[in-house]
Amino acid sequence: MPATGLLSVLIPTFETAAGAFLIAGLLTRAVALLLSALMLTTGFWIKLSVWHTGILGPNGVGGAEVDFLCLVVCLMLFAAGPCLQAADPGLGLERPRRRPESPHLPTFATPHMIFAPRRTTESGHHDVLGQQHLGRPHLLRIG
Numbered sequence: 001m002p003a004t005g006l007l008s009v010l011i012p013t014f015e016t017a018a019g020a021f022l023i024a025g026l027l028t029r030a031v032a033l034l035l036s037a038l039m040l041t042t043g044f045w046i047k048l049s050v051w052h053t054g055i056l057g058p059n060g061v062g063g064a065e066v067d068f069l070c071l072v073v074c075l076m077l078f079a080a081g082p083c084l085q086a087a088d089p090g091l092g093l094e095r096p097r098r099r100p101e102s103p104h105l106p107t108f109a110t111p112h113m114i115f116a117p118r119r120t121t122e123s124g125h126h127d128v129l130g131q132q133h134l135g136r137p138h139l140l141r142i143g
Helices: 003-024 028-050 065-080 087-091
Strands: 118-120 126-128
Touching (some): 003 028
């Protein structure tokens, strides 16, 4: 089998396997880095240099725009790393990055935050549990 024939089988197989790994959250950073290298190669070298399709391709079809989009997504996955539900933390391969908690802003809204009792103050502002809105929507941490 010629080299181009072998590559035409290996690249889609690798992309499918890498996608399965990313869905499972297994080796997230390594797979995202390998996929970004592949997207960089297919976008710049094959589609722009060899095939001369351009960014959007002839008649807007078959260009390198999808490869560049996948490149950006893979770089973002590499930078973000695995989430809490990924397989990497469960297997001890990598610790997930947790969102830093701010003492002033809640990370999620609970029903008692949304439906807090309101009263109108003398100045006309709505006072929610002693704090004024002042025209800015926000949530309060109660408790």
